[in-house]
Amino acid sequence: GAVVSQHPSRVICKSGTSVKIECRSLDFQATTMFWYRQFPKQSLMLMATSNEGSKATYEQGVEKDKFLINHASLTLSTLTVTSAHPEDSSFYICSARSPRQGKGALAKNIQYFGAGTRLSVL
């Protein structure tokens, strides 16, 4: 079963609206979660690192006021694309890093990914 849940899987919105994407860690508590973006036929590009209880760390070139990240609990991080425009249309994927120690079948200190969200801005 899924280790990380991401919703919605697809969203179509009008230009100028805001879209919120949720990422939930189902099998472990994740102090660190990550948000990626993937353009067609390209690799996953890290947008930001989401830290529980503190501000997200954004990669160079990623607008923090455009892509708001909230990591309010150990199992939930949200990405809000504010005032979305057609150029924001992309595939957004989140991941959660499994604990370095502990019991269970999951590999330790590995990023587990959600199913992704296809955002289309009209």
Added chain:
Amino acid sequence: DQQVKQNSPSLSVQEGRISILNCDYTNSMFDYFLWYKKYPAEGPTFLISISSIKDKNEDGRFTVFLNKSAKHLSLHIVPSQPGDSAVYFCAASLIIQGAQKLVFGQGTRLTINP
């Protein structure tokens, strides 16, 4: 600057034979390497990883080899099965200012032919 490269965008292998997926990297500071498998409209699924201090890690049909001097790693799948058809991404882990970051290759689309 593409630090992790998968030079083969696609690979076609007959069912039952060995699939070999390759990945090259440039940054000697990478300390961990991972392979992910991705189906269309889904997120990447973790397959196997290897620490930079090892040269081989095996898990069932999947084996990852690391050649640090050549900055090259490969994923071997044997025997290949139709369900292995997917896009495979290699990723390299780097610790920057205390935070782990993954750098992904462009992916290789593997097709297993019956």
